Each structure stands twice: as structure tokens, then as C-alpha cells.
Amino acid sequence: MTRFMLMRNWLLFFIACLMSGAALSRPAPFKxxxxxxxxxxxxxxxxxxxxxxxxxxxxxxxxxxLKLGAAYEVVQAEFNDGPIxxxxxxxxxxxxxxxxxxxxxxxxxxxxWRGTLAPLDNTLDHRQTLGRPVAVSGEAGTFLPDGSDWYPxxxxxxxxxxxxxxxxxxxxGLVAGQLIEENESEQGYQAVFExxxxxxxxxxxxxxxxxxxxxxxxxxQNPIRLRTYFHPEISDLSKDYLDAxxxxxxxxxxxxxxxxxSEFSIVSxxxxxxxxxxxxxYLGIDVLKLPFIRDxxxxxxxxxxxxxxxxxxxxxxxxxxxxxxxxxxxxxxQEQQSAEAARDMRLGWLRDFAALQPDQDQxxxxxxxxxxxxxxxxxxxxxxxxxxxxxxxxxxxxxxxSLQGLWASQRFKVISWRDIQKMFExxxxxxxxxxxxxxxxxxxxxAITVSAATNTDTGSGHVLSVTLKQHExxxxxxxxxxxxxxxxxxxxxxxxNQAQQTFALHLIEKPLSVALDPDxxxxxxxxxxxxxxxxxxxxxxxxTQTLLLSTGEIRKTAETLANKLQDxxxxxxxxxxxxxxxxxxxxxxxxxxxxxxxxxxxxxxxxEVNSAxxxxxxxxxxxxxxxxxxxxxxxxxxxxxxxxxLPHYGRQSYLVFQDRQAIKKGIWPAQPLKLRVDDQPEQVxxxx
Numbered sequence: 001m002t003r004f005m006l007m008r009n010w011l012l013f014f015i016a017c018l019m020s021g022a023a024l025s026r027p028a029p030f031k032x033x034x035x036x037x038x039x040x041x042x043x044x045x046x047x048x049x050x051x052x053x054x055x056x057x058x059x060x061x062x063x064x065x066l067k068l069g070a071a072y073e074v075v076q077a078e079f080n081d082g083p084i085x086x087x088x089x090x091x092x093x094x095x096x097x098x099x100x101x102x103x104x105x106x107x108x109x110x111x112x113w114r115g116t117l118a119p120l121d122n123t124l125d126h127r128q129t130l131g132r133p134v135a136v137s138g139e140a141g142t143f144l145p146d147g148s149d150w151y152p153x154x155x156x157x158x159x160x161x162x163x164x165x166x167x168x169x170x171x172x173g174l175v176a177g178q179l180i181e182e183n184e185s186e187q188g189y190q191a192v193f194e195x196x197x198x199x200x201x202x203x204x205x206x207x208x209x210x211x212x213x214x215x216x217x218x219x220x221q222n223p224i225r226l227r228t229y230f231h232p233e234i235s236d237l238s239k240d241y242l243d244a245x246x247x248x249x250x251x252x253x254x255x256x257x258x259x260x261x262s263e264f265s266i267v268s269x270x271x272x273x274x275x276x277x278x279x280x281x282y283l284g285i286d287v288l289k290l291p292f293i294r295d296x297x298x299x300x301x302x303x304x305x306x307x308x309x310x311x312x313x314x315x316x317x318x319x320x321x322x323x324x325x326x327x328x329x330x331x332x333x334q335e336q337q338s339a340e341a342a343r344d345m346r347l348g349w350l351r352d353f354a355a356l357q358p359d360q361d362q363x364x365x366x367x368x369x370x371x372x373x374x375x376x377x378x379x380x381x382x383x384x385x386x387x388x389x390x391x392x393x394x395x396x397x398x399x400x401x402s403l404q405g406l407w408a409s410q411r412f413k414v415i416s417w418r419d420i421q422k423m424f425e426x427x428x429x430x431x432x433x434x435x436x437x438x439x440x441x442x443x444x445x446x447a448i449t450v451s452a453a454t455n456t457d458t459g460s461g462h463v464l465s466v467t468l469k470q471h472e473x474x475x476x477x478x479x480x481x482x483x484x485x486x487x488x489x490x491x492x493x494x495x496x497n498q499a500q501q502t503f504a505l506h507l508i509e510k511p512l513s514v515a516l517d518p519d520x521x522x523x524x525x526x527x528x529x530x531x532x533x534x535x536x537x538x539x540x541x542x543x544t545q546t547l548l549l550s551t552g553e554i555r556k557t558a559e560t561l562a563n564k565l566q567d568x569x570x571x572x573x574x575x576x577x578x579x580x581x582x583x584x585x586x587x588x589x590x591x592x593x594x595x596x597x598x599x600x601x602x603x604x605x606x607x608e609v610n611s612a613x614x615x616x617x618x619x620x621x622x623x624x625x626x627x628x629x630x631x632x633x634x635x636x637x638x639x640x641x642x643x644x645x646l647p648h649y650g651r652q653s654y655l656v657f658q659d660r661q662a663i664k665k666g667i668w669p670a671q672p673l674k675l676r677v678d679d680q681p682e683q684v685x686x687x688x
Contacts, residue, residue, distance in 0.1 A: 034059035035159035039151060042166040043173070043206060048117045048137045050144075054152055056109040061099075064157070068095040069149035071135070072115035079109050094149060111152045117142070124271055139208065140231075140270040142173065143282070146201030158198035158312075158414070165191050165204070172229060173206030176278040176309075178262050179225070195278065197260075197412040200312055203277050205267050207231060212238035216246050219253045225263040231285055234268060241266050244294040248302040255328070255400065257407040260310050264302065276304035286644075300329040306407060314416040318365035318440065323383020331384055346388070346520040347670065348651045349381035353445065354526050355537040361443045365417065374540045374567060385523040386439045392521060393435065393478065394428050402427040434476050439523070446475040447525040448496070450673060453514040456680045464505040464677065466514055472499050480521050484513035484674075491519075516673040532668035533619035533627030536650035538585040539565055541626065545580060546570040549588030549596055554636050558587040561631070561639065564647050583626030587639070593632040605632065608654050613663055614638035617646065618654035 039054040050072075058064065068074065070093055074086040077097070087095035097109075120138030133147030144150040153159070165173045167189045177195035184190075195202075209229040216224045226245055228238040245264055253259055265280040272284035274297060281301035287293055307328075308321035334341040360374040364386070367379035391399040402424045410419065421436040452467040468479060476497040482489045487509060494503050505511075517524070538544045544566060548558045562570040562585060570585070575596065586596065590611075597604055602620060609616035615633040622628065631646075633639035641660045649655055649665065656664035 033061065033064065033154065033157050035154050035157045037151075037153075037159055037161035037163075037202070039161065040164040040166070041151075041204065043117075043137060043142055043171075044168060045137045045139050045142050045171060045206065046168070048119065049114070050117055050135075050137075050150070051112075051114045052151060053112045054110070056111070056152065056154065057106060058108075058154065059106045061107045063101070064099050065155040066095075066097040066099070066109065066111075066152055067149055067155050068111070068113060068152040069135075070094045071118075072113045072150075074111065074113050076110065076112040078111075080107055084109070095152070109152075113152065117144075120270060122270055137206075138270075141208075142171075142204070142206040143269065143271075143273070144204040146203050150204070151202060153201070158200060160196055160198060161202060162192065162194045163202065163204070165189075165193070165206070167206055170208055171206055172209040172211060173204060174229065174265060174267065174280065175202055175204050176280055178279075197278075199278065203275070203282070205229070205269070205280075205282055207268070207270070209268070210235040210238075212242065214242045214246075216249060218249065218259050220258055222258075223262070224249065224259060227263065227265040229265055229267040230288070231268045231270070234285055234288055237288060240294060241288070241298070244298055245302060248299045251299075252303055252306060252328075255403075256306050257404055259305065260411055261305060264305070266298070274301075276301035276309065278305060278309040296330065296333065299333065300325055303329045310412065311407065311410050312412075312414045314414050314419075315368045317416040317418070318363075319368050319379060320364075320383065320417050320420060322367075322370070322380045323364075324387055326380045326384040327387040331388070343520055346385065349377075349385055350520060350524065350526050351531055351534055351651065351667075352377045352381055352536050353523075354531040355534065355540050357541055357543070358444075360540060360542065363443045364440045377540070382445075382523060389439075389521070389523065390424065390432075390435065393432075394424065394430075398424075398428045438475050445524050446470050446477060446522070448477070448479060448516060448522070449527070450481070450514050450516050450675045451500070452502075453511075453675045453677045454680050455511050455677045457510070462507045462510050464507055464511045464514070465502055466494070466505065467500065467502045468494065468496050468516075469500045470496065474499050477522060480517050480519065482515040482518050483507065483511050484515065485509040485511060489515075511677045513677060514675050518672040518674075526670075527673050529671035530673060532653060532670055533621050533629075534651055534653050534667065535565075535617070535619060535629050535646075537619075537627050538583045538629040539647070539650050540567055541583050542568050543580070543582035544571065544626075545582055545584040546572045547575050547577075547584060547586045547596075548572060549575050549586065549592040554589065554639065557636055557639050557643075558631075561587060561643050561646070564643055579625075581625045583629070585629050585631070587631040588633075589639075590632050590634060593630060597630075602628075605630075606654065608666060609656050609664070613656040613658045615642055615657040616655070617642075617649075617652075617657070619668070 036057045037054055039052060042051045074095055077084050077086060084097055087097045117137035118134050120136045120140060133145045135144040135148040135150040163175050167173050169186060169188050172189050173191065175193045177193040179191060180194050181192035208231065210232050212228045214226045216226050218224050226242050228241055230238055245266065249259055261279045263279050267280055267282045268288055269282050269284045272286055273282055274284065274287060275282040303325050307324045313319045313321045331342065331345055334345045356374055356377060362378055364378065364383055367375065370376045370379060405427055406420065406423045417436060417440050421432055425432050448468060448470045450466060451469045454465045456463045464483065466481060474497060479494045479496045480491055481494060482491050492505055546562045548555050550558055565585065586593065588596065594604065605616060606618055609618050615638045617631050620628040620630065631642065633642070642657060645660050645662065649662065652665045653668040654666055655662050
């Protein structure tokens with residue numbers, strides 16, 4: 001072992017002790033029983049039947065509760081060899097067993113159950129799947145999400161498990177964990193998976209998979225088994241996906257630390273899902289076909305094996321893992337591409353936030369999981385921007401060392417935002433309570449303006465006086481301003497902690513202009529000129545009015561599209577009804593749209609979309625009112641072709657579609673907050 005390794009191990013031990021001490025200095029909400037599940041699951045996807053047997057062992061028992069979903073029949077339920085009943089009185093109720101007493105030694109439960117799974121529904125989109133944790137099955141695929149209570153579990157406890165899966169011939173299945181046994185014969189398929197770390201739950205997937213395997217060697221020369229479980233129609237994509245996973249494992253092991261598992265699998269779903277579990281990701285067939293997924297979403301799901309599935313968020317105090325994963329995956333890939341691409345993503349986050357109404361906002365400590373577009377804007381985007389600002393505050397080296405220390409000391413533990421704060425304070429040596437408190441506990445964002453900028457010529461240089469304003473209660477911020485001169489620009493960071501504050505900057509060159517945060521390095525409310533309208537505004541605003549200009553069958557298609565575009569059921573109004581101040585979505589055929597625009601004396605379709613393609617989409621600003629989003633299609637088929645792709649383009653101001661493919665897209669230009677500097681009379685000599 002090298003001297004560096006000795007010092008590194010000592011440091012990590014020291015960090016672990018400090019973190020443990022921090023946890024002991026306050027109430028410890030994350031104490032868990034030692035729980036183990038040993039299950040056998042038999043599924044027939046054609047008949048949609050499930051039979052299960054589970055031995056649940058609790059090593060350090062205390063008061064606990066077991067639960068199984070209402071859709072299942074309990075065949076046997078025993079507790080240390082004695083019956084405990086079926087756990088319910090009515091068939092529409094879940095099975096619940098309350099164990100209110102303490103035991104001096106480990107206890108065991110044996111529960112056997114069976115039932116019929118819900119039919120697989122290929123028409124659901126990802127948003128509907130997120131809000132519908134239902135165990136489903138069919139020949140094309142089986143998905144048993146943990147949230148559906150498809151197996152008897154100890155409520156509120158992490159658990160290790162061993163799962164034996166039995167399926168008919170032609171089907172293969174898996175759960176998160178290490179594959180320790182696999183057999184395939186004319187009688188069927190059988191596989192045993194084991195997860196030896198405390199896990200949050202168990203998700204099971206199965207389907208008519210073709211499996212491809214590769215062995216990858218990690219940074220400590222340990223083997224990692226990589227697999228694709230793909231439906232036959234996409235099995236030719238396996239090599240490219242295995243190559244991409246290898247690339248991501250190398251990236252994140254170098255950045256954070258050793259991958260904690262012995263395998264990683266990519267599993268295809270017949271529905272448009274996008275989930276990450278320990279050791280695997282579950283993605284829709286149509287999603288996997290998209291060429292850019294290997295360079296975007298896949299890396300996000302791989303990284304979740306560090307943040308979210310390797311260290312667990314304490315949901316009661318906010319889910320930090322989605323924001324950190326977004327920052328180190330989606331955003332990091334933009335940084336690798338270019339500084340301009342990274343700035344565009346940050347601006348996109350702020351544009352999305354500008355589309356929210358006050359009642360749709362929430363603090364980061366109240367975000368637990370994504371249920372709709374509005375929650376993603378806070379839980380993913382705002383949280384990612386928090387980590388971006390934290391890196392600006394601490395510097396790259398401290399930021400990366402803090403993450404490495406977090407991974408080394410907290411693996412397979414439940415931690416909170418406050419634990420992350422403590423780690424960054426330990427590594428940086430600076431107090432960060434103010435930073436985390438204001439960004440975690442407050443909803444909304446600061447609204448900052450440059451209210452005045454004056455220059456005084458001192459004879460030997462210039463003194464620029466800049467006044468910044470923000471609303472009360474004031475945030476404590478490092479505000480970047482760019483000073484423009486005849487020869488270029490320079491960036492200055494101003495420490496703003498009051499509602500109004502004036503700063504004096506001593507400059508060599510004469511200042512001509514002051515621009516507030518033009519590089520978008522602060523999470524803040526954008527000014528009107530900084531936030532041109534995008535489609536997201538009509539998607540997330542609960543007050544959005546929807547105008548369907550067509551009748552008959554075309555109207556039904558338009559209504560389906562409106563449902564897909566909005567987080568809530570559309571508020572449909574008559575086409576001739578006056579518009580309110582809320583955003584509005586207008587859908588119709590080309591002639592109908594042109595006629596409606598003319599009748600309202602609104603600008604015609606812009607040059608950017610013209611009459612190209614089979615459908616055009618664009619936004620319009622309205623003074624002091626919500627924006628308009630207009631969807632104009634050639635015919636019914638062209639309108640129907642938008643139903644799947646258009647909801648994914650919320651950050652765009654305009655698009656042109658040729659059938660289902662977006663052949664042109666863009667965002668209306670934004671104007672940064674810039675103020676011209678006023679000159680003051682020359683200062684009297686000696687009065688500096």
C-alpha cells in the first residue's frame with residue numbers, strides 16, 4: 001500500500017467518524033432492523049398469474065408491520081411456526097400484519113400468496129406509468145414495481161434479499177442484484193438473484209428477452225458482468241449499449257469511486273418507461289431505439305447506482321439524488337460538449353421555472369419524487385442548479401473530494417441533505433448553513449435587478465457604482481456581473497445579502513455597461529426579456545385554456561394531444577370565447593389556425609416555421625398575459641403523429657414536424673439584463 005493510499009484511507013476513516021458523530025448528535029431517524037427476504041416467485045405471463053413464497057427473517061426485532069397488496073390471496077401465513085391469519089377482513093383491503101411486541105432473538109415469517117396480475121397496457125406513457133404503480137403482465141412483458149406491494153414486505157425497512165424466479169419457456173426475468181444461478185430448459189426458465197446490501201425494495205421484470213453478456217474490469221480489477229435483456233426486435237442494439245455502459249462506468253468510477261456492484265443490466269420494456277434500479281435500468285423499446293439515448297439517459301441511469309441506489313435519500317427531508325444525478329449526468333454531458341451548450345441547459349432550467357405558477361412551486365426539502373412536469377422542474381432542475389452553484393462556491397477540487405468522501409463513507413446508508421452539507425463543510429473547512437438553508441427550505445427564487453450604474457472618472461481610473469436589488473427576505477448570494485468596456489468584458493462577483501446594496505468597483509478602463517449574470521450562474525427569476533415563451537408554459541400551468549378549433553373526429557385527436565401535453569385534464573373553452581390572462585393552447589388544422597389568428601388580430605405563423613413539414617408549433621407572447629402555444633397540422637394523420645413526440649419538446653419555442661420527426665426546432669432569442677452606465681462629473685483631485 002502506498003503512502004498516498006494510507007493517507008487517503010485515514011482521511012476516509014476520519015470522515016466516516018465525523019459523519020457518524022454528526023448523526024449521533026441529533027435524533028437518528030434512520031435506524032433499521034436487519035431484515036432478509038428469501039422468496040420464490042412463479043409467473044405465467046399468458047395467464048397473468050403469480051404464485052409466491054417468502055421467508056422473512058428479522059434479526060433484531062422490534063415493533064414492525066408487514067404488508068401485501070389487496071390484489072393477492074394469502075394461502076399461508078405463519079410466524080415462528082404459528083399461524084398469524086391473512087391480515088385483512090375484506091377482499092378489497094391490503095393484507096396488514098402488525099407485530100407490536102419485542103423479541104430477544106430473531107423471528108421469521110413464512111407467507112405464501114397468489115393472484116392475478118393486471119393486463120399490460122401499451123398505451124400508457126411514462127407520466128402515466130409513474131403515477132400508476134400497478135403490477136402488470138403479458139407475453140410482451142411483466143413489470144412488478146415495488147410500489148405496487150406485489151410481495152409481503154416489512155414496511156419502512158431496508159432489506160437484503162434472495163429471489164428465485166420461475167417463468168415458462170421463452171421468458172426470462174430478473175430483479176436487481178447479483179445473478180447467482182440460471183437455468184433454461186424445455187420446462188421453463190429459472191434464475192436466482194441475490195442483493196446482499198440493505199435495499200429499499202424489489203422490482204421484478206420479465207419478457208421474451210434475448211440476452212447478451214460482457215465482462216468489464218473495474219478500477220480495482222474486479223469483474224463486472226454487463227447484460228442486455230432486449231426484446232428480439234432490438235437485440236442488434238446490444239453491442240452499442242454495452243459499449244456505452246462501459247464508458248459510463250469508467251467515467252463515474254474515476255470521478256466518484258469504485259462501482260459498488262458486480263453487474264449492470266439494461267432491460268427493455270414494452271411500455272415507454274425510464275426507471276433506474278440498483279444494478280439495472282428499465283427503458284422502453286421505443287426509447288432504446290433513439291440514437292441519442294446512449295449519450296444521455298443511459299448515463300443518468302448508470303449514475304443512479306451511486307446516487308439513489310448506492311446511497312439512499314432520506315425522503316422525509318427531500319430527495320437530493322435526482323438533482324445530483326442530473327448535475328453529474330445530463331448537465332455534465334453538456335459541459336463536455338461546450339460552454340455554450342452548458343449555459344443553454346442552465347437557461348433552460350430557469351425558463352422552465354419561469355413557467356411555473358406559485359402554487360406549483362415547492363421547497364427542495366419537500367420534493368420526494370417526480371410525478372409530473374412541475375415537480376421535475378424543482379426536484380431535478382433546481383436541485384441540479386444548487387450543485388452547480390455549490391461547485392462555483394467551493395471550487396472544482398473541493399467539490400469532487402466532497403463527493404468522493406460521501407461515497408466512501410455513506411455507501412448503502414440513508415442520508416439527508418444535511419448530511420451532504422456536513423460533508424462539504426468537513427472537506428471545505430467553511431460553514432455552509434446559510435447556503436443550504438436558503439436553497440433547501442425556501443420555495444421560489446431570488447429576483448435580482450441592477451437598479452443603477454454610474455461611473456466616476458478619478459483621473460487615474462474609474463469608480464463604477466452598481467446598485468443591486470432583490471426582494472425581502474433577502475438571499476445571501478454571490479452575484480456575477482459583467483462590465484463592458486471598449487476593449488471587451490470582465491466578470492466581477494458581488495456579495496449581495498441585503499434587499500438593496502451598492503458596490504464600488506475600481507476599474508482602469510471606462511465602463512460602458514453592466515450585465516447581470518449573463519452566463520446564468522444563479523438560480524433566479526428571469527426578467528421578461530430573458531424568458532421568451534416556450535411550450536412548457538402551457539404544459540405545467542394548471543390554469544391553461546385549451547381551444548380546439550376542429551370538429552368531429554379531428555377534434556377527438558386534438559383532445560388526445562391536449563391531454564398528453566398538459567399535467568392536468570385540459571380546461572377546454574369554446575373557440576370564440578375571450579381568452580383570460582392565463583396561457584392558452586390552440587390546436588387545429590392549417591386553415592383553421594390561420595383564420596383564428598386573423599380573427600384575433602394576432603401575428604400570422606412566423607417565418608421560422610412558415611409552411612414547412614406536416615405540422616408546425618410555435619409560441620406567442622402577450623403583454624401582461626400568459627403566452628399562447630399554437631399547434632397547426634396539415635390533416636388528422638399529421639395531428640395524430642404529434643401525440644407521442646410533442647410532449648418531449650417543452651423547452652422549445654417553435655418546431656416543424658414531418659410526420660413524427662421534428663425537422664426544425666428553436667427558442668426565441670433572449671435579452672440579458674444589461675444597463676448602460678451613466679457618467680458622473682469628474683471627481684475632485686485628492687478626494688478618492
